[in-house]
Amino acid sequence: MTEKKFPFHDHPLAYEKLDRFSCILCKKKGGFGYFCDKCYFWGHKECIKRSLLHPSPCKHSLKIYTLEALGYAGDHCHFCRDYLLDDFFHCLICNINMDLKCLKDPPPSSIYHPKNHMHMLTLLPRVVTFTCNACSVEGKRNPYVCLECNLMFHKDCIYLPRVISINCHDHRISRIFHLGLGDWKCGICRQKISCSHGAFTCLRCPSLAFHLKCAMKDDVWDGKEFEAEPKEELEDELEDDSEKEIEDDSSEEEIEEP
Numbered sequence: 001m002t003e004k005k006f007p008f009h010d011h012p013l014a015y016e017k018l019d020r021f022s023c024i025l026c027k028k029k030g031g032f033g034y035f036c037d038k039c040y041f042w043g044h045k046e047c048i049k050r051s052l053l054h055p056s057p058c059k060h061s062l063k064i065y066t067l068e069a070l071g072y073a074g075d076h077c078h079f080c081r082d083y084l085l086d087d088f089f090h091c092l093i094c095n096i097n098m099d100l101k102c103l104k105d106p107p108p109s110s111i112y113h114p115k116n117h118m119h120m121l122t123l124l125p126r127v128v129t130f131t132c133n134a135c136s137v138e139g140k141r142n143p144y145v146c147l148e149c150n151l152m153f154h155k156d157c158i159y160l161p162r163v164i165s166i167n168c169h170d171h172r173i174s175r176i177f178h179l180g181l182g183d184w185k186c187g188i189c190r191q192k193i194s195c196s197h198g199a200f201t202c203l204r205c206p207s208l209a210f211h212l213k214c215a216m217k218d219d220v221w222d223g224k225e226f227e228a229e230p231k232e233e234l235e236d237e238l239e240d241d242s243e244k245e246i247e248d249d250s251s252e253e254e255i256e257e258p
């Protein structure tokens with residue numbers, strides 16, 4: 001039996017008919033495929049072609065391993081975080097594992113959601129620590145990155161609503177990137193909110209803030225998002241400020257002129 005080395009497996013593989021094992025990819029027995037007598041890897045030629053020829057979530061070529069090789073970059077799937085209980089795929093370049101489920105149904109390699117960010121965001125499928133530019137909480141893997149603006153987001157945070165109405169406060173509340181210095185307590189759970197984290201705030205009640213998670217709970221928010229900042233509230237706010245500015249300007253000029 002002639003054996004051949006392929007980029008998708010560490011050991012040389014033989015092409016043969018095999019009924020003893022089920023295919024690593026389709027889980028069916030029978031037919032011809034590639035077999036490894038060192039780790040008992042076996043896969044239909046067509047199944048291997050199909051799963052490895054279309055680009056992987058990280059755009060690199062992957063290796064297929066049986067469970068015996070576990071320990072390569074941990075024992076979880078990099079994307080869904082499930083334990084690897086079956087044969088798995090590994091990217092040597094990114095040093096990540098993924099299971100068959102995530103290879104077949106990978107996270108989107110780019111997301112365009114202009115409502116929250118005007119540019120295309122690209123998945124960086126790595127173990128990498130980053131501060132999310134929507135919620136300000138540290139992420140540990142797979143940020144979606146805008147290379148134009150140098151911003152990184154948790155996947156879920158790309159879709160965070162901007163302006164919502166909640167049932168325990170009379171005014172609409174708006175999401176801000178971070179709260180700023182202060183001793184903030186959440187108006188819903190009464191727990192502390194870190195001043196460097198994103199939160200919802202009320203334009204009319206400047207001392208109030210709400211955790212993103214608390215304000216978006218099913219029993220607090222009806223799931224509806226408002227397109228823009230609440231209009232009258234903003235206009236009131238701007239009018240107040242412009243009056244103040246005019247007063248401030250005149251006093252400044254008096255000091256600077258002589």
Ligand SMILES: [Zn+2]
Nearest residue numbers: 023026044047
């Ligand atoms: Zn198969």
Ligand SMILES: [Zn+2]
Nearest residue numbers: 011036038039
């Ligand atoms: Zn092998």
Ligand SMILES: [Zn+2]
Nearest residue numbers: 077080099102
């Ligand atoms: Zn997975």
Ligand SMILES: [Zn+2]
Nearest residue numbers: 058060091094
């Ligand atoms: Zn990769």
Ligand SMILES: [Zn+2]
Nearest residue numbers: 132135154157
């Ligand atoms: Zn986030």
Ligand SMILES: [Zn+2]
Nearest residue numbers: 119146148149
């Ligand atoms: Zn951008």
Ligand SMILES: [Zn+2]
Nearest residue numbers: 186189211214
């Ligand atoms: Zn809260």
Ligand SMILES: [Zn+2]
Nearest residue numbers: 171202204205
């Ligand atoms: Zn309010």
